[in-house]
Amino acid sequence: MSADRDADRFRTLGRRAAMLGGLQLGMLGVLGSRMYWLQVLESERYQMLADDNRINLRLLAPSRGTIVDRYGQPLALNERNYRALIVSEQTPSVERTLNTLTSMLSLGDQEKQRILKEVAKKRAFMPVLLRENLTWEQVAAVQVNAPDLPGVSIDVGEVRSYPLGDALSHVVGYVSAVNEAELKDEKEPVLALPGFKIGKNGIEKHHELNLRGRAGTTQVEVNAYGRTIRELARDDAKAGHRLTLTIDAELQKVAHERLRQEESGAAVVMDAHTGAIYVMASFPGFDPNIFSRGIPLDLWEELQSSPTLPLNNKASGGVYPPGSTFKMTTALAGLDSGAIDLNHTVHCNGQYPFGDHVFHCWKKGGHGSVNLTYAFAQSCDCFFYDVGRRAGIDAIWATATKLGFGGKTGLDLPYERPGLIPSTAWKKRATGDIWHPGETLSVSIGQGAVVVTPLQLAVMCARIASGFAVEPHLAKEIQDVGRERTDWPRLPFKQQHLDAIRLGMTAVVQYGTAARSQIKEPGMQMAGKTGSAQVRRITAAERERGVKSEQLPWKDRDHGLFVSYAPVDNPRYVCAVVCEHGNHGATAALVAHDLMLAAQRRDPGAIS
Structure with a gap:
């Protein structure tokens, strides 16, 4: 009995040992198969993953x-x-x-x-x-x-x-x-x-x-x-x-220091033939080094709140009524449309009645009988009221767009503003109202709805001086790949009409409103046109009391503008200056005198 029990016990233990061994063998088989799968069949994949964990790819910043x-x-x-x-x-x-x-x-x-x-x-x-x-x-x-x-x-x-x-x-x-x-x-x-x-x-x-x-x-x-x-x-x-860049750094510094004397303004000096910009100054400015190093919050707030807007590029992003610097556009529109001829004259007694309104010339007693050249020299408002009325707003708009107004110039700078040249179609789109003829008279002397940038004024002057549709640019070359251009399309204006405008601009500096800004050096004389743009309209009552722009608070004073080209006989450089709240165009003309003289003495265009 005892022997049988021992035999049964051994048989039971044997079966259990066999089952356990089989289970262990099966588990070893599964483990071996898994190891074969991972280490042989999937070895390449896991080697790559291991390398990814071991090797990092890092970026290196380029030098600017x-x-x-x-x-x-x-x-x-x-x-x-x-x-x-x-x-x-x-x-x-x-x-x-x-x-x-x-x-x-x-x-x-x-x-x-x-x-x-x-x-x-x-x-x-x-x-x-x-x-x-x-x-x-x-x-x-x-x-x-x-x-x-x-x-x-x-x-x-x-x-x-x-x-x-x-x-x-x-x-x-x-x-x-x-x-x-x-x-x-x-x-x-x-x-x-x-x-x-x-x-x-x-x-x-x-x-x-x-x-x-x-x-x-x-x-x-x-x-x-x-x-x-x-x-x-x-x-x-x-x-x-x-x-x-096309910029002349030394000439730029001259412009910056000269504008410093006028408190706030902008100046552009440009090549009349290539469109290369030698000077683009906007004052006041800011120190760009503080941005690359981290600008303090209090300084940022000070720059943003300043009434002189130092963060704004006034040369290409500031818009102003052009005042009398727009009169070249009005005259050319009158000539090109056939509304007037080269012999057109107007008698100016200081007033120009139109409908139930009387438009005034800047000279209270008037200029008497004036022709085109004398009208430019004395900036007679009544003459250009008459030309604008005859030509009409759409003819003025057409001429202005050909001279570079009313849209971006394509300059390689961000945040350029297009300005505005009104037309009958624009008025209908903007207000739903029709254009009223009396509005044309305001536009004809650079007031009303028209606004331009100093850069556009320089482009206008370059096109009148050269006769070609010159466009401005700042990049001269990128890594020795040139960007200059001189083959601009010819403007669709008669040469005799352009010559008449240039003659008027010459008279402005010789004996007109900018006579004090003459360049005396032989071969460097300039032609130009002054302009004053109203910031706040002086009422009839104030006019009777003799109130003038310079008596108003600084922010309400007229802007002073001047556009010019030089030399007179062979135009090469053009200049546009805006002195914010500078009262008179003659103020801006003195700035232009200094810049045009310095430009011609340095002659940056000689290496274009």
């Missing part, structure tokens, strides 16, 4: 292209940017280290809080920016005290620098950090790099892609914690293109 003037003088370049960084895992206490650095780097409480927040967000081995744009003294202080500053190091990057500062701020523009909207719109990986900056205004913005360059890449091996072990491969970034 430089911007120079027509002579090669730097207008925007890259300077070394010394930055202090901290690695939190290498310092016993970040807060204690920051307290040590307070006096060396002038760290404020808000800046310390910003650093501590970044340290908390980043991995312990990742560097965090403490302060950039360090001076040599600050760099030296950190280096000398390095033993007491574990985890702190000095890094060298690039920062955009603008040598001419506010003198060329509106043309060159500035760079600043990428915002969320720009990052979303472009979806360009390089924009996400810490501290990467792009053009936000001026040439920097318009030619952003040319100046930005191409990002490079580096392959680095990292450990399980993401720390870099070594570099495996590198494709260096390609620097942005070098951009040469």
Whole structure:
């Protein structure tokens, strides 16, 4: 009995051992099959995944292209940017280290809080920016005290620098950090790099892609914690293109300093044949360097609230009633449409009755009998009221558009404004009302609904002086690829009509309203036209009391304008000046005198 029980027990144990062995064998088979699948059949895939975890591909920021003037003088370049960084895992206490650095780097409480927040967000081995744009003294202080500053190091990057500062701020523009909207719109990986900056205004913005360059890449091996072990491969970034502008930096500085005397205004000097812009000044300006280095909030608010609008490019983005500088357009419209001929005369007694309204000439007693040339010289309003009435608003509109008004010029700058030249169709679209003939008289002397930019005035003057549909430009060449052009279409005006306009402009400077601005040097004389644009209408009662523009508060005074070309016998340069609230066109004419004389003495067009 006992032997049988032992035998049964052994048989039971044997069966159980066999079942367990079979189960183990099956599990080993499954495990072996899985290992074969992973290590043999899927080895290539998992090797790639392992490499992805081991190897990181990182972007390298490109060096931004430089911007120079027509002579090669730097207008925007890259300077070394010394930055202090901290690695939190290498310092016993970040807060204690920051307290040590307070006096060396002038760290404020808000800046310390910003650093501590970044340290908390980043991995312990990742560097965090403490302060950039360090001076040599600050760099030296950190280096000398390095033993007491574990985890702190000095890094060298690039920062955009603008040598001419506010003198060329509106043309060159500035760079600043990428915002969320720009990052979303472009979806360009390089924009996400810490501290990467792009053009936000001026040439920097318009030619952003040319100046930005191409990002490079580096392959680095990292450990399980993401720390870099070594570099495996590198494709260096390609620097942005070098951009040469038509601007003459020295002439630009002359214009900027000259406008400083007038408080607020704009000036453009342009080649009458190529459209190259030698000067585009808008005063006051701003220092673009503060944007590339980070502008304080209080300074930003001050720039935005200033009544002189220093952030606005008045040369291409400021719109003004052209005043009497528009009279060339009115006269050419009258001649081109056949409404008047070259012998047209008007008797001016100081008043021009029209319907139930009386329009006034600027000269109370009138100018007597005036022809076209004398009307220009004395800027007789009654003569041009008559021409405008005869030609009609649509003829004026047609001529104005041919001279470059009423639309953007196509200048390679952002935020250009088109101005406005009214017409019967425009009035119907804008108000639903018909055009009233009396409105034409206001437009004929550059008032009413018409507004233009200083750049458009320069283009108008270039087209009258050359007879061709010249267009302005600022980029002379991009990486030695030329952008100049001289084969402009000829304007559809008779030469004798253009000659009559030029004769009138010559008379303005010889013995007319701009006689004080004559250039005396032989071969450099200029022709031009003054203009005063009302900001606030002086009432009839005020006129009777003898109230004048200069007696009004500054913001209500007339703008002073002047357009010109030189030399008279062979036009080469054109100039347009607007002195905001400068009262008289003669004020702007004196500014133009200085700019045109300086331009001809320097002769930047000689190297076009």
